[in-house]
Structure formats: C-alpha cells, structure tokens
Amino acid sequence: MAKVVVENLSKYFDRVKALDGVDITIEDGAFVVLLGPSGCGKTTLLRCIAGLEKVTSGRIFFDDVEVTTLQPKDRNVSMVFQSYALWPHMKVKDNITYPMKLKKISKKEIEKRLNWVASLLDISQLLNRYPAQLSGGQRQRIAVARAIVLTPKVLLMDEPLSNLDALLRVKMRSELKKLHEEVKVTTIYVTHDQTEAMTMGDKIAVMNAGKIVQYGTPDEIYLKPKTLFVAGFVGSPQMNFLKMRVENGKLSGYGIEIVLQKNLALKEIILGIRPEHITLEKTKHGLPVKGTVYFVEKLMSETILHLSIGDNKHVVVKIPYNISPKEGEELTVYFDATKFHFFDPLTEERVE
Numbered sequence: 612m613a614k615v616v617v618e619n620l621s622k623y624f625d626r627v628k629a630l631d632g633v634d635i636t637i638e639d640g641a642f643v644v645l646l647g648p649s650g651c652g653k654t655t656l657l658r659c660i661a662g663l664e665k666v667t668s669g670r671i672f673f674d675d676v677e678v679t680t681l682q683p684k685d686r687n688v689s690m691v692f693q694s695y696a697l698w699p700h701m702k703v704k705d706n707i708t709y710p711m712k713l714k715k716i717s718k719k720e721i722e723k724r725l726n727w728v729a730s731l732l733d734i735s736q737l738l739n740r741y742p743a744q745l746s747g748g749q750r751q752r753i754a755v756a757r758a759i760v761l762t763p764k765v766l767l768m769d770e771p772l773s774n775l776d777a778l779l780r781v782k783m784r785s786e787l788k789k790l791h792e793e794v795k796v797t798t799i800y801v802t803h804d805q806t807e808a809m810t811m812g813d814k815i816a817v818m819n820a821g822k823i824v825q826y827g828t829p830d831e832i833y834l835k836p837k838t839l840f841v842a843g844f845v846g847s848p849q850m851n852f853l854k855m856r857v858e859n860g861k862l863s864g865y866g867i868e869i870v871l872q873k874n875l876a877l878k879e880i881i882l883g884i885r886p887e888h889i890t891l892e893k894t895k896h897g898l899p900v901k902g903t904v905y906f907v908e909k910l911m912s913e914t915i916l917h918l919s920i921g922d923n924k925h926v927v928v929k930i931p932y933n934i935s936p937k938e939g940e941e942l943t944v945y946f947d948a949t950k951f952h953f954f955d956p957l958t959e960e961r962v963e
C-alpha cells in the first residue's frame with residue numbers, strides 16, 4: 612500500500628487539455644473517488660497514475676518515490692476496467708493466476724493466493740469456467756480478484772460497475788467496500804455516479820474541466836460545496852438556485868425576504884437550497900414561501916414536487932411519498948434557513 616501524491620499534473624492530447632494542474636494527496640489505505648461529468652478528465656488522471664498515459668507536466672509519487680516516468684509494470688498498481696478485460700480463451704483460474712506466473716511466483720504461493728482471493732470474493736465455484744460462461748457481476752468479481760491477487764500498492768478502478776444492472780450495482784457497491792475494509796489497499800475509483808461516490812468514498816475529489824474543484828469527505832461535499840458547480844452536481848434532485856438582490860441588509864427576490872446577519876459587499880447573490888430542506892410543515896427555522904404546484908412526480912419512496920414561486924421561478928421540493936398535493940394547488944412551503952448556501956454569481960464561489 613502507498614500514499615499517492617499528484618503534483619501540478621497536466622495532460623494534453625494534442626490541443627485538448629484533459630488535465631489542468633491537478634494536485635491531490637491520497638492517504639495510504641484510503642478509498643478515494645474521482646467524481647465528475649463526462650469528459651472532465653477522471654479516466655485520464657487514473658491512467659496517468661497507472662502509467663498508461665504519459666504526463667505533459669507535473670509529478671506523481673507513491674510514498675516518497677517518484678513514479679512519473681516509470682513503466683506501469685514497475686509501479687505495482689492494478690487496474691479494473693469497466694469492460695472487465697478478462698482473457699476470453701483462459702479459464703477463470705488462469706485469468707487470475709496468469710499475472711503471478713509472469714512474475715515467476717512459486718506454484719505454492721500462486722495456489723495460496725488463488726485460494727485467498729477465491730474465498731474473499733466467493734468465486735471458488737467459478738474457477739474452472741470461461742469468462743463467456745459467467746454473468747456480468749461474476750465477471751466483475753473475477754476482474755477484481757485478478758487485480759488484488761498480487762496485493763498492489765494502489766488499486767485503480769474505472770467505472771467498474773457501470774455495465775451491471777441497477778440491483779447488482781447496489782450489491783457490488785457494498786461488496787467492494789467490504790473488500791476494501793479487509794484488504795485496505797489504497798484505492799482510486801472513478802465514477803460519474805454520485806450515489807456510488809457518496810456511499811463508497813472515504814473522500815471524494817469532484818472534477819470539472821480537467822481540475823479538482825473540491826476534495827473532501829462526502830459530508831463536506833454535501834454540506835459545504837465550495838462552488839456552484841459542486842453544489843449543482845452533487846445531490847438529487849439538484850439543489851435549487853435563486854438569484855437574490857442584496858439591499859439594506861436584506862436579501863430579496865421571488866417574494867422572499869431574508870434579513871442578513873452580516874454585511875455583504877455584493878449586489879446580487881445566489882441562494883442555494885436543497886429540495887430535501889424545503890418542507891410542507893412549518894418548522895422552527897422555516898421561512899414561509901408561497902407557491903403553486905405545477906408538476907408532481909411520485910417516486911417509490913418520496914414525492915418530488917415542482918413548485919412555481921414568485922415571478923414563475925421553479926423550485927423542486929422533496930416530500931414524503933404519501934403526500935401528493937394536486938397540480939394547480941396553491942400552498943406554502945418552508946425553506947429551512949439553517950440549510951442555506953450562498954454563492955457569488957460572478958466567481959461562483961461559496962460565500963460564508
């Protein structure tokens with residue numbers, strides 16, 4: 612296992628800037644998720660750490676050893692791909708043991724390690740099958756077994772669950788997490804699925820346009836998003852954003868007025884409130900806001916209410932599944948004032 616340090620890393624593909632000065636430190640034994648929209652550079656960062664991509668500038672260290680220019684085979688990393696990348700002509704046990712044979716590990720040790728991963732991942736009954744004779748979830752487990760059998764310093768996973776159906780994804784999520792708790796190998800996991808990131812990551816690095824825009828625990832990312840982008844990317848349904856005027860110590864807009872506790876140098880500010888922090892019942896810190904229901908989405912465990920407030924501004928409210936106001940109904944909702952987020956409309960940075 613190793614601590615991974617990435618320093619000011621940039622990567623160009625011709626004129627495309629895939630990574631733009633990335634700095635990140637991943638503690639020894641941590642499970643860190645790279646989260647971000649398609650094309651933000653997640654896979655490129657993972658491939659640079661693996662040595663599969665040559666960096667344009669910057670440095671990478673495993674513990675205190677610089678690995679920036681080392682070949683992948685000399686880095687002691689393993690990678691699990693979305694496509695599993697199993698060898699189709701080899702039985703499962705050969706898929707798992709082949710990397711060990713290449714390293715000239717003794718037969719006895721190979722047998723020992725094979726038995727270890729087979730029981731860890733519950734795949735003993737599959738060892739004599741070919742990949743084509745396995746389900747997607749089983750193939751994924753074999754790919755993970757092959758990746759950890761040599762206890763790498765760093766385990767890299769690139770959207771490993773995205774080819775699985777929704778139920779299996781949830782199951783594999785907890786299996787991978789439990790596996791990490793047992794093996795404790797430093798893991799870097801790429802996904803664009805925020806639920807995966809929130810449930811699996813000790814820490815999450817949110818990426819956008821080749822940069823890490825916030826690096827923190829799931830709680831920090833959810834409770835204190837540093838930018839408008841992070842606030843909007845994490846959370847489902849998305850956070851509501853309301854542009855408010857700042858005047859005479861008050862915020863106003865959409866029929867809402869909020870008395871400020873401190874002076875703000877801005878003329879306008881963006882108020883963020885998550886759908887789960889708006890309620891139908893009056894609460895201690897609830898700020899009443901009148902609205903008209905224009906759409907109701909009944910999900911299995913909750914109801915999503917789309918409201919029109921003020922000058923036809925739409926806000927989304929998450930309420931219990933057994934309540935469903937009628938479309939066209941006028942009602943009052945309560946914005947929890949202890950859960951407000953504020954952002955500067957120009958810099959898009961959080962304002963405390």
Ligand code: ATP
Pocket residue numbers: 624627628629647648649650651652653654655656803
């Ligand atoms: P996704 O979630 O869609 O896989 P990502 O966040 O992993 O996206 P990358 O695959 O790292 O993003 O791509 C980052 C940027 O670099 C994109 O603009 C992409 O088009 C570009 N890119 C990636 N690989 C190459 C390549 N081999 N040649 C040219 N451009 C590339």
